[in-house]
Amino acid sequence: MKRLLFEHINVPGIQSLETYKAHGGYRALTKALSMKPEDIVEEVKKSGLRGRGGAGFPTGMKWSFIAKPPGVPRHLVCNADESEPGTFKDRYLMERIPHLLIEGMICSSFALGAHVSYIYIRGEMMYVYHILEAAIQEAYDAGYLGKNILNSGYDLDLYVHCGGGAYICGEETALIESLEGKRGNPRIKPPFPAVSGVWGRPTVVNNVETIAAVVPIVNDGGDAYAKVGIGKSTGTKLISACGHINKPGVYEIELGLPVEEFIYSDTYCGGIKNGKKLKAVVAGGSSVPVLPAHLILKTAAGEPRLMSYESLAEGGFQSGTMLGSGGFIVMDEDTSIVKNLWNFTRFYHHESCGQCSPCREGTGWMEKILHDFLDGHADLEDIDLLFDIQQKIDGKTICPLGDAAAWPVASAIRHFRSEFEEYVKNPSGIKDVKHYYRIHNMQPA
Amino acid sequence: MPKVTIDNQTIEVPEGTTILNAARMMGGPSVPPAMCYYSSLKTSGGYCRTCIVKVTKGSEKDPRPMPKPVASCRTSVMDGMVVENITSPDLLEARAGVVEFLLINHPLDCPICDQAGECHLQDLGYENGKALTRYKFRRRTFEKIDIGPYIKLHMTRCILCYRCVKVAEQLCPGRVHGVINRGDVAEISTYITEAIDNEFSGNMIDVCPVGALTDRTFRFKSRVWFTKPMDAHRKCKTCAGKARIWLKGSEVLRVTVRKDEWGEVQRDSEGGPLWICNECRFHTKKASDWIIEGPSEISRHSVISANHYDLATLKLDVAKQRKKLEGKKVLLGEGPLNPNNV
Known part of the structure; x- marks a missing residue:
């Protein structure tokens, strides 16, 4: 079991600079400052590190796209607005080992030539905000931040900005708008943030885990990092496992670990709770397609599925899914896919920013129809209607929130259509009685 | 100048023109509808998604098609771009979906x-x-x-x-x-x-x-197709004073900006939009406040021009009237009927 980020996560007091440093912390910073910025970008390129926020875009490539007009400051923004249902890896990382993120931020900012960097943190995570603030203060006191860091002549100021608690602000352009103090509506691309981001300046937005992964890359070199993992999915990934498993939590895995091992091995999830059978898995946070047990353990071609960007995506959306942000939600045989889908759709309805019409109107419509299924008011045609609505949202919106709302609906209907039909044909058999009473303001008998 | 092909018609447009504006230059049924884009307002557009089009060829340099339909009002044309609007049944279906979303609530x-x-x-x-x-x-x-x-x-x-x-x-x-x-x-x-x-x-x-x-000064006074739109102007300190007045008899029921064929504000000869101020709009509701230039040009397909007048014949009438009045000492003011204004 290879651990690059979480090697010392269980050391007591690792939150403090002293302990972090005693366990090899801030080695990367000293090394990075002795390197040329371009060389660090080159190392990151060599490492094959891919964005850990969900899209999996190669980080080195993203960094090399940043525009460098003379005289215009550049910025690095860390996206810590983690709010996807099922994903809680960044929160854990920042809470337990904040200096890893700060060290990564300094190294990355140096590589990009940014002198002011931001960590945009979700508003609900106030206690994490305080942890980060305390850690940043320690870093300032130790001379790792501020003017002339470690006598290298490089200046960097790092700010933590608290969001208002909107999921949409995790989208990079909405995050930038929010950081500028405006309403968090995604911008229309192009221009991309690498050309015009915060206050119109070239900006790179990276996930917390991506920035933390820069630390081991600088320490051991890009080639060493690329050796970990499988194929184009290099390195390790934090997976936040939850649902009906014996050991929910955040695990650092080497990419390429078989899914079956991840679910059933005692090192990781430890099998399904109460000895039940596996029904379905949402492999990368609520927005990726849900897969039934037989497709998550083995691909449609019969090969064992691995925890990697490529293997999980095998089969496209017909029989595959995505690694996404690593929110691994496991559902046992007693779970209702329809109810679970209603919950996801309710979330997207609530979080849609309302800027473009398909997402604003469509997510609410889908939620209402799913509500009808739970109430036993739905017809068989509603299944097709639901599928048609998601098709009309998918790919028609400014930002990927519309797609994220559409994919779970599409996959649930694709793989679990019979369950929807069951809700229509036999509502009293499946109906969630408590829920039914609540909506109709009735008292249970 | 980049060349773009929209629904099999090719047009050459200035650098930086959006697909929507290129289509508007071409005219005809290939112009995508736009609900949120407004050419006189910067950064407008991109929200309603009714103007989506399919780009089947990105450009001469990079001929890959775009993976998703794009908002034509915010996408600039590239040289050699091929765009499908009404020639693509999938796209029309997608647009019908957007319209449905706009209408459900x-x-x-x-x-x-x-x-x-x-x-x-x-x-x-x-x-x-x-x-x-x-x-x-x-x-x-x-x-x-x-x-x-x-x-x-x-x-x-x-x-x-x-x-x-x-x-x-x-x-x-x-x-x-x-x-x-x-x-x-x-x-x-x-x-x-x-x-x-x-x-x-x-x-x-x-x-x-x-x-x-x-x-609020016009609400429930009249259906628009019962009023007659006239282009008129007045001297105004705040704005250009060029507006469209909507008459019922000789009463000015409301004043709006002059709109072009896309329903947007008309521009003056220098390209500046003819916005009007609140005084012109809300406080000058007498016909005598205005110098009427003549009936506004409204599309003949619009309900507003139903039962009104045929603009072509009306223009003939203006010429006739002028001839009649020529040489007569009548105070005609600044309107087009006054031959001294020609």
Whole structure:
């Protein structure tokens, strides 16, 4: 079991600079400052590190796209607005080992030539905000931040900005708008943030885990990092496992670990709770397609599925899914896919920013129809209607929130259509009685 | 200059032109509908998604097709780009989907709506929508509010095109209104107790594609197709004073900006949009306040031009009248009937 980020996560007091440093912390910073910025970008390129926020875009490539007009400051923004249902890896990382993120931020900012960097943190995570603030203060006191860091002549100021608690602000352009103090509506691309981001300046937005992964890359070199993992999915990934498993939590895995091992091995999830059978898995946070047990353990071609960007995506959306942000939600045989889908759709309805019409109107419509299924008011045609609505949202919106709302609906209907039909044909058999009473303001008998 | 092919017709346009504007230069049925884009307002467009088109070839250099339909109002043309609009059945289906989304929560109260007859959503629904609804839930409703002394907001009808917000941002310094809340409960509103009171705030009514913002001095006075639009001008200190007045008999029922064939404000010879001020719009409601230039050009397909007059014959009449009046000492003022003005 290879651990690059979480090697010392269980050391007591690792939150403090002293302990972090005693366990090899801030080695990367000293090394990075002795390197040329371009060389660090080159190392990151060599490492094959891919964005850990969900899209999996190669980080080195993203960094090399940043525009460098003379005289215009550049910025690095860390996206810590983690709010996807099922994903809680960044929160854990920042809470337990904040200096890893700060060290990564300094190294990355140096590589990009940014002198002011931001960590945009979700508003609900106030206690994490305080942890980060305390850690940043320690870093300032130790001379790792501020003017002339470690006598290298490089200046960097790092700010933590608290969001208002909107999921949409995790989208990079909405995050930038929010950081500028405006309403968090995604911008229309192009221009991309690498050309015009915060206050119109070239900006790179990276996930917390991506920035933390820069630390081991600088320490051991890009080639060493690329050796970990499988194929184009290099390195390790934090997976936040939850649902009906014996050991929910955040695990650092080497990419390429078989899914079956991840679910059933005692090192990781430890099998399904109460000895039940596996029904379905949402492999990368609520927005990726849900897969039934037989497709998550083995691909449609019969090969064992691995925890990697490529293997999980095998089969496209017909029989595959995505690694996404690593929110691994496991559902046992007693779970209702329809109810679970209603919950996801309710979330997207609530979080849609309302800027473009398909997402604003469509997510609410889908939620209402799913509500009808739970109430036993739905017809068989509603299944097709639901599928048609998601098709009309998918790919028609400014930002990927519309797609994220559409994919779970599409996959649930694709793989679990019979369950929807069951809700229509036999509502009293499946109906969630408590829920039914609540909506109709009735008292249970 | 880049060449772009839209629905098999090729046109050469200046660098940086959007697909929508290229299509408008071409004219005809290939022009995508636009509900939120407004050429005189910067950063408008991209929200409503009705103007989506399919790009089957990105450019000469990079011929890959674009993976998703793009908003034509915010996508610049590249040399050699190939665009499909009405020639792609998938795209028309997708657009019908967008129209359906816009209409599911719209009250469809056209019979009592002041915008009926000049409403972009009516046209859009007629041209791209479906006759039957699949929505069986309660529609979203809001309370009607006065967002200023002259403007009534029917949030229920709003499609959140953001045009009025852009007007407030770009024409009215110190804007007091914007979008509050998010998702499908997002609404246009003013900042806590503020009311919109700015010299140019009335233009919000004109940019509104639906009946969400209506003129309080005109509400329920008349259906637009019972009034006669005339282009007129007056001397004004704040604006250019060139407006369109809507007459019923000799009474001026309302004053709006002059709109072009895309329903947008007309521009003067230098390309500046002819916005009008609130004084012209709300306080000069007598025919004698205005110098009438002649009947406005309204598309013959519009309900507004139904039962009115044939502009071609009317122009002939003007010439006849002039001949008649020639040499006579009549105080004719500055209108086009006065031969001294030619």
